[in-house]
Amino acid sequence: MKKTDPLVTPVLIAGCVIVMVGFAIRASFGVFQIPVAEEFGWARTEFSLAIAIQNLFWGLGQPLFGAMAEKVGDRKAIVLGALLYASGLVLSSYATTPFALQSLEVLVGLGVAGTGFGVILAVVGRASSDENRSMALGIATAAGSAGQVIGAPFAEMMLTIMPWQSVFLVFAGAIMATLLVLPMINSPVASKVELQESMGVALMRAFKDPSYALIFMGFFSCGYQLAFITAHFPALVTEMCGPIDQNGVLAGIGITTTSILGAVAIGLIGFFNIGGTLLAGWLGKRYSKKYLLAGIYTARTLVSAAFILAPITPGSVLIFSAIMGALWLATVPLTSGLVAHLFGIRYMGTLYGFVFLSHQLGSFLGVWLGGRMYDVSGDYTLVWWIGIGVGAFSAIIHLPIRENRIAVPA
Numbered sequence: 001m002k003k004t005d006p007l008v009t010p011v012l013i014a015g016c017v018i019v020m021v022g023f024a025i026r027a028s029f030g031v032f033q034i035p036v037a038e039e040f041g042w043a044r045t046e047f048s049l050a051i052a053i054q055n056l057f058w059g060l061g062q063p064l065f066g067a068m069a070e071k072v073g074d075r076k077a078i079v080l081g082a083l084l085y086a087s088g089l090v091l092s093s094y095a096t097t098p099f100a101l102q103s104l105e106v107l108v109g110l111g112v113a114g115t116g117f118g119v120i121l122a123v124v125g126r127a128s129s130d131e132n133r134s135m136a137l138g139i140a141t142a143a144g145s146a147g148q149v150i151g152a153p154f155a156e157m158m159l160t161i162m163p164w165q166s167v168f169l170v171f172a173g174a175i176m177a178t179l180l181v182l183p184m185i186n187s188p189v190a191s192k193v194e195l196q197e198s199m200g201v202a203l204m205r206a207f208k209d210p211s212y213a214l215i216f217m218g219f220f221s222c223g224y225q226l227a228f229i230t231a232h233f234p235a236l237v238t239e240m241c242g243p244i245d246q247n248g249v250l251a252g253i254g255i256t257t258t259s260i261l262g263a264v265a266i267g268l269i270g271f272f273n274i275g276g277t278l279l280a281g282w283l284g285k286r287y288s289k290k291y292l293l294a295g296i297y298t299a300r301t302l303v304s305a306a307f308i309l310a311p312i313t314p315g316s317v318l319i320f321s322a323i324m325g326a327l328w329l330a331t332v333p334l335t336s337g338l339v340a341h342l343f344g345i346r347y348m349g350t351l352y353g354f355v356f357l358s359h360q361l362g363s364f365l366g367v368w369l370g371g372r373m374y375d376v377s378g379d380y381t382l383v384w385w386i387g388i389g390v391g392a393f394s395a396i397i398h399l400p401i402r403e404n405r406i407a408v409p410a
Contacts, residue, residue, distance in 0.1 A: 035159060056361070057105070061110040066351075077119055084110045138333040139277075142274045199350060217397055220362040234262030237261050238261075272328075289334045307320040
C-alpha cells in the first residue's frame with residue numbers, strides 16, 4: 001500500500017500562525033482611517049496615501065524577500081520581515097504629520113512582504129507534495145482570512161478603550177510573538193533538475209513566457225479590489241449605508257452604528273473567505289486553475305455591480321460581505337499554485353513575488369484612488385465602478401493562459 005504524505009505538517013502550522021497574525025494587523029488599517037483623520041484634521045487622501053505606500057512597498061519587497069528566503073533561508077527572511085513590521089508600527093504610533101506616517105508605512109509594507117503570503121506560501125509550497133500542494137496553499141491562505149475575521153473587529157474594540165497609537169504598539173508586540181513558531185519551519189528541497197537551474201535562468205524562462213505575463217496582469221485587479229475594500233469599505237459603510245434599526249436583530253447583537261457594521265463587514269468577509277479559499281484549494285487540485293480564476297473574477301464583477309446599483313442598506317452590506325468573502329482570497333492558492341505548476345517550486349517565492357508585485361500595484365492604485373476620488377467627489381461610487389471594470393478585465397485575460405508545464409532544461 002502506497003504511503004501518502006501528510007497534508008498538515010509543522011511547516012504548514014507555523015506558516016498559518018505567522019500569516020494569520022500578520023494579515024489580522026494589515027486587514028485592520030481601514031478601521032483607523034476615520035480616527036486618524038479626525039485627530040489631526042487630515043484629508044482622506046493623506047491616510048489613503050499612507051496605506052497605498054504600504055501596499056506598494058509590500059509589492060516591491062515581495063520578490064526581494066522571496067529571493068532572500070531562497071538564497072539565505074526562510075527563517076532569516078521572516079525574522080527581518082517581523083522586525084521591519086514591528087518597527088514600522090511602533091514608529092507610526094508617534095507620527096503626527098501625513099508625511100511622517102506615509103514615510104513609515106514603507107517599513108510596514110516591507111515587513112508585510114517578509115511575513116506575508118509571498119514568503120509563507122513559498123515555504124508551504126516547497127514543503128508540500130504535488131498531491132497536497134493546492135490544498136496546503138488553500139489552508140495557508142485561509143489562515144490569512146482567519147486573521148481578517150478577528151483583525152478589524154479587534155482593532156475596533158481596542159479603539160474603544162485606548163488611542164489608536166496604543167493599538168499600533170499592541171500589534172507590534174503581536175507580530176514579534178509569531179517568531180516563536182520559527183523552529184517549526186524548515187527548507188525542503190526541490191527536484192534535482194530544478195536545483196541545477198540558477199535563479200537568473202528561471203526568471204528569464206518565466207519572463208519570456210506569455211502565460212507568466214498574463215498571470216502578472218490578471219493579478220492586478222485582485223489587489224485593486226481587495227486593498228480598496230480593506231482600506232475604504234468601513235468608511236464607505238459608515239457614511240453611505242442606511243440607518244440601523246435600533247429595534248432589529250443587528251442592534252440586538254451589538255451592531256448599533258454603521259461604524260461598527262463597517263468593521264464587522266471586514267471580519268465577515270474574512271470569515272466567509274476561510275471556506276472560499278479552502279474550496280479553491282480543493283478545486284485547484286481537480287480542475288483547470290485558469291478557468292477557476294476566470295470564474296472568480298467574473299463572480300466578483302457581478303456581485304460588486306449588484307451592490308453599488310442597489311440601495312446600500314445594513315442587509316445589503318452583510319450579503320455583499322458574505323459573497324465577496326467567499327471569493328476574496330480564493331485567487332491566491334490558485335495563482336500561486338499555477339506559478340508553482342508552470343515553473344516549479346525551487347524559485348516559487350521569487351516568481352510568485354513578481355506576480356504579487358502586480359497585485360500590490362493594483363493595491364496602491366485602489367487605496368490611493370479611493371481616497372483621492374472621495375475628496376474630489378464626496379463618495380466612493382466612481383472608484384467602485386473602476387474596480388468592477390478591472391475585475392472584468394482579469395476574468396478575460398486568464399482564459400489564454402496555457403496550463404501545460406514546460407520541462408526545465410537539463
